[in-house]
Amino acid sequence: MEKIEFKLDGPSVIAPGRGCILLARFQLVGRQQELGSIFCDYGILSGRSLHLFNCRAKTFLMDCPVPCDYALKVDAMTVPCEQVVEIFQLPAPPWYHRLEEDALALARQTQDLAEDVGLVGLFSSMTQ
DSSP states (O other): OEEEOOOTTSOSEEOOOTTEEEEEEEEOTTOTTOEEEEEESEEEEETTEEEEEEEEEEEEOSSOSSOOEEEEEEEEEEEEGGGEEEEEEEEOOGGGGOOHHHHHHHHHHHHHHHHHHTOHHHHHHHHO
């Protein structure tokens, strides 16, 4: 993960390198100590706002004995610049383009393997 310098007088387009995505961390409104995170393809600085495009949030299957993560599409998001804490560039993780139905199929395949190895009980306790 590589930190990207973010300044109001910096470049207007914030784009990661090929095969990478952005991770933007920002301060949540009304919560001084908490930060939100969003993953996206690129950002555009306009005035005192940062517009983030093709945003996704990472989430997990909940009612499944084998954990599997996938991406919830958020689409576009605008964050006031004073709330942006940091921006990172990172290689696109496997879950970034994975949809819930793909995660379910992957979890079923993994569950069979986990049962064979004897790990399904451990995974079940982690997801409940």
